[in-house]
Amino acid sequence: MINTDIATKFADRETPFYYYDMDVLARTLEAAHEASQKRGFHVHYALKANFNDVLLKRIQEIGFGADCVSGNEVRKAIECGFTPQNITFAGVGKSDKEINYALTQQIFAFNVESIQELEVINELASKQGVKANVALRINPNVDAHTHHYITTGLDENKFGVPNADLEKCASVLKKCEFIELVGLHFHVGSQITDMTVFKSLCVKVNEWKNWFEERGTQIRVLNVGGGLGIDYKNPDSNSIPDFEAYFDIFDRFLERKPYQEVHFELGRALVAQCGSLISRVLYVKNGVKKNFLVLDAGMTELMRPALYQAYHKIENLSAVETEESLNYDVVGPICESSDCFGKEVPLPDSGRGDLIAIRSAGAYGEVMASRYNLREEIRFVYSDQL
Numbered sequence: 001m002i003n004t005d006i007a008t009k010f011a012d013r014e015t016p017f018y019y020y021d022m023d024v025l026a027r028t029l030e031a032a033h034e035a036s037q038k039r040g041f042h043v044h045y046a047l048k049a050n051f052n053d054v055l056l057k058r059i060q061e062i063g064f065g066a067d068c069v070s071g072n073e074v075r076k077a078i079e080c081g082f083t084p085q086n087i088t089f090a091g092v093g094k095s096d097k098e099i100n101y102a103l104t105q106q107i108f109a110f111n112v113e114s115i116q117e118l119e120v121i122n123e124l125a126s127k128q129g130v131k132a133n134v135a136l137r138i139n140p141n142v143d144a145h146t147h148h149y150i151t152t153g154l155d156e157n158k159f160g161v162p163n164a165d166l167e168k169c170a171s172v173l174k175k176c177e178f179i180e181l182v183g184l185h186f187h188v189g190s191q192i193t194d195m196t197v198f199k200s201l202c203v204k205v206n207e208w209k210n211w212f213e214e215r216g217t218q219i220r221v222l223n224v225g226g227g228l229g230i231d232y233k234n235p236d237s238n239s240i241p242d243f244e245a246y247f248d249i250f251d252r253f254l255e256r257k258p259y260q261e262v263h264f265e266l267g268r269a270l271v272a273q274c275g276s277l278i279s280r281v282l283y284v285k286n287g288v289k290k291n292f293l294v295l296d297a298g299m300t301e302l303m304r305p306a307l308y309q310a311y312h313k314i315e316n317l318s319a320v321e322t323e324e325s326l327n328y329d330v331v332g333p334i335c336e337s338s339d340c341f342g343k344e345v346p347l348p349d350s351g352r353g354d355l356i357a358i359r360s361a362g363a364y365g366e367v368m369a370s371r372y373n374l375r376e377e378i379r380f381v382y383s384d385q386l
């Protein structure tokens with residue numbers, strides 16, 4: 001529950017807005033930093049989870065690198081102070097313009113997802129007369145046991161070089177004079193809470209690393225991606241992911257030579273719990289079969305429920321907590337039936353004007369906002385500016 005002192009400070013503000021708890025962010029970053037640092041691991045923050053300037057600055061200050069999925073994210077990371085030598089650039093569809101820009105910045109590595117992309121990067125690098133650092137993204141064929149829309153590491157997904165192409169890839173690489181292979185990259189999916197998934201990933205990384213080294217290619221960087229999940233059900237009692245347990249799995253199961261570095265790309269786990277979407281009840285509709293709470297926030301502010309039936313905890317910050325609760329379908333104002341934040345949500349008796357918090361919305365929230373229905377630009381409030 002967002003405490004009542006804070007809720008009173010929301011009283012005069014126009015809703016909806018994103019509220020960021022900077023203390024939760026700081027504690028999360030410190031926990032992740034400590035657990036990775038003591039094992040000598042490198043963490044790149046996945047900008048796509050949230051590229052809010054204020055949050056980015058804090059993440060940059062703690063010393064993490066950046067993981068980008070577009071040329072504009074690379075530019076944004078550099079503008080926010082991340083050094084190019086600490087930036088990776090991933091994505092199945094990098095355009096020539098994006099590759100050219102990243103080449104001029106001499107970033108740490110392109111995570112390359114196909115043979116054709118390798119050839120294009122080699123050609124563009126030769127035109128610029130520079131060498132491109134590349135990590136090959138290998139599809140590990142590990143099931144992340146998560147929603148099918150956020151599973152990325154199976155053979156049927158569009159991501160990574162398919163295993164059948166790796167033999168050819170290795171020979172193409174030998175011919176690419178303007179490419180320096182720095183390592184291998186893997187990413188199995190998102191919102192992974194079953195640690196055995198990461199253990200299976202380690203087994204695959206070991207196999208593929210040996211496969212390359214047996215063929216005379218040294219692998220300096222093992223980038224195991226991101227995907228660590230958070231507890232959407234208990235944002236207060238379990239606000240910080242278990243980074244110790246997570247990094248420990250890789251420490252124990254990833255085989256490393258002294259010259260090999262281990263890199264991670266965490267998004268959600270670093271920023272999800274610090275954010276809440278705050279909105280007001282516009283109307284209470286007591287229907288024949290359902291009670292609806294109609295909010296002034298909708299899928300245009302937070303798309304995850306509509307996009308992948310994601311669960312977010314919903315709280316009424318204004319109503320008096322009572323034993324009795326009613327079940328509401330909590331919906332937004334957008335003209336789409338999928339514009340629903342939760343069905344049969346137990347809440348205290350709620351009324352027009354009540355403040356509603358939709359929790360754990362710091363990742364893939366603000367960044368997915370759209371102007372559909374010509375909605376207002378999204379607003380923010382930071383806890384340290386209240």
Ligand SMILES: *Cc1c(COP(=O)(O)O)cnc(C)c1O
Pocket residue numbers: 046048049067069090091187189190191225226227228265266267268269
């Ligand atoms: C999205 C993405 C990440 C971050 O995933 P999270 O689940 O937010 O940790 C990391 N690496 C790549 C390649 C990605 O596409």
